[in-house]
Amino acid sequence: MPKLIVSNQRTDEMIGDLGSLTPEYRRYVAGQAQRMVWLAEAGDVLVLPVQLDEQFLSYVAALKGIDRGSWAVVVPPVGSLGEDVLSRDRLEDPEFVTRLKAAVRDHEVRTILPFHFDRVSVRLARTLGLDRHTPGFPFAAQSGTALLNSKAAFRALAVGHGIPVPFGTVTDDRQEAEEFLWEAIGAGQPVIVKQDFHVGGIGNEIISPVPGIRPIGATGTELITDRAALAAHLDRRWAHYAGPHRGRVVLEHYTPESPAIYSELLVTDEGVRLVGHGEMRMKPVINGLIVPAPSVRLPAFAGFLDDSRQLSETLHRMGYRGSLSVDAIVTPDDTILVNEINGRVVGSAHIHRIGEELVGGDYTRERVLIEKRRVAFPDFRTTLDKLTATSLAFDPARRTGVVVTVHDNGRTGGFGGCCLIAEDDAAARVLEEEVDALFGTAGE
Template sequence: MTTLIIGNSRTAEMVGDLAALTPAQRRGGGWIAQRMLWFARDGDVLVLPFAPPPEYLSYVTGLTGTDPASLTVVVPPPGSLGPDILTPDRLTDPGFLARLRDALGDRPPHGILAVYKDLPVTGLARALAAEAALPGYAFSAQAGDALVNSKAGFRALAAGAGVPIAPGTVVTRPEQALETITDLFDQGHSVMVKLEFNGGGFGNEILSRTGGITPAGAPRVVVLPDRPALRAYLEQRWEWLTAGHAHRLVVERFFPDSTTVYAEYLITDDSAHLIGVGELLMEPVAVGAVLPAQTIDARTRADLLDGAARLAESLRVLGYRGVVSADAIHTPDGPVLFTETNCRLTGSTHVHLVLHGRVVDAAHAADRVFLERDGWAVPSFTAALERLAAAGLGYDPASRTGVVVTSNEVDADGTVACCAIATDLATAERMQRRLRGPDADGPT
């Protein structure tokens, strides 16, 4: 039974304006799409922005036990933004559709797995007469995934489900933002402003009347000491904050020194099944994750799962099907406050569904800590594997421990992402530090 796997790792509803992405960001998105190889099984067909390097394909399939010769990769012609991301025009190219039908044997696939189920993906399913193969097709074909990935829509969903969120609101005009931010400032708080559609913290900014705030969950802090400074900021940044007046803006209280945690679910017609609980590493935006989450106690975990389960059930009733990550912060005073839902394959889904329970079999997975981080600088993917072997850090199938290279972005930014798998967090942290050499002795 063939699954059609689509590596649309950058879409407008994931990262905002695609045309605004730099060439390096587009190239990085293309390399992230290669991570879909982790989900492939014998006989599957993959649609990727460009062909995966043979050495990466061999490495991934060697760990998952997939026959690489049984896989078919179909690459559409370059689109309006080039060859690095699957823009909508690439997925509707007639020549590509003909080659894809041929790869599928002129039969609809048994299933369709996409990073994000936007209208181009539902259109592709329709062109292949494969609507039944795409989970939640009816919902997604009405742009439902945009509804549930909107950070503004999230606040309404969470409030309606009785799930705790940070104080704040959704605004559509600069004067509304001015008054909401001023009110939070007057209460002595800093503020997080969030673009309606973006990811990884890159669509966020922290605003404060005073300095000394360490950014977390956003690239920077903007100091605005008085109302005129705030008004000037909104005038200057409103175009960016609203994606050219196309989207709404979220304004909410910022909680310094919080831990970012999440619960990830797989939503089907019948239920929402928990697939993992983790903690995001922020420096100051997301650079990795550890799972299961290590720094929260049983009460905090229970609060996280209670709110996440309510969000997942609300999404199921709406008609969404697929993976959802319910993200939250564990604040210094104790409460768990939810911040967004990511209704798509996330940066950790491959760890939850493939590394945990498939590469590391179920008998051992419950006793393992998975610590994944981006940004190990290497001259090539092959050199990364050689260095792991030389250091004795490569993944060992016998012990079910070691380092797995999960993403290959050497041709984009000279780095790879690595997941250290160990029996405890301290050992996983030591593995990650050893990768980065003697100058990386600080916190992981």
């Protein structure tokens, strides 16, 4: 049953206002939108922000064993924020909707898979008649997605399940926040302050009484040691933390140098399936993944996976259907603390799909996968030629090599992505060095 993929990587609901993203970040997001091509099956219709290089589409289709001709790619006209994000005006453009309706009809599409099931996607699904067969549509249609992606709601849900989370609180009260922060500062403890709704660490800041804290999963660190400076900082920043909806703010003890890990799960009508897990490469916000998570060897890891399942079972009961990630940190004493869930197609989805479809077998035990982002590829033909000439291109027989996951066709440079598949950690490191030597990296 063909589906409609809408690669709305960022939405107003996810971050408050798409217009607040820098043009450079929007270009990065446009590249990341290509990841959803890896989720396409035969006959699917894809809505992407930017038209893709035909060679890239054929490359993906061939690796997946699908006829490229079975896909329709529909790109809406440029919108008020340009061509990089699928902003509301683009997805609701009448001419585009007419074209999309035709494609949906021709391909006998029955369901919709947006990256993020926001209200624009809900309306689009209704307009296209895809509401009836899309699993979880009722939940999404009543704005359930917003509920799921609330960091405040997450903390209540997690502690309600008895799941270990970083010490912290959720409050809309500036005074309470100041007292929480002041107590932490007195104890020499950095705190991460999170907006309720935001992704990729963009809405997060660290407040620390000690210098030298590298902000992993946050945009910066504020050094504060006295009460007056704290009050002045909150005078300046509280409105920002509370966000456009003047909502609740999450405050959590921040443990420096703690790798960020995730589990990805799929919730269907039938139940919950663990898709995989990995570690995020942070510098300082997410920039690629390692699959499987190296911390899988820790005693606490089985508990983390069980907690992930328990949370997902509850989301299943609540009516959510689709992908989700459970995010956590591994503290220096090897404790795993869960700190977020994301109820949407997550950034790891295409990597696990590549693992399942291209690598196959028990890929998480037999292989190490590294996702690299912000790679400066030349044009697609040259990229592939270089990979082939150096024997680095993915080889289905050996089940190792480099898969180009995102190719921005030199549009801006530096926003390509790839998945390195190797037999073990050491081989993966070597492969990454070879790729870096071949293409360099950008955006660092």
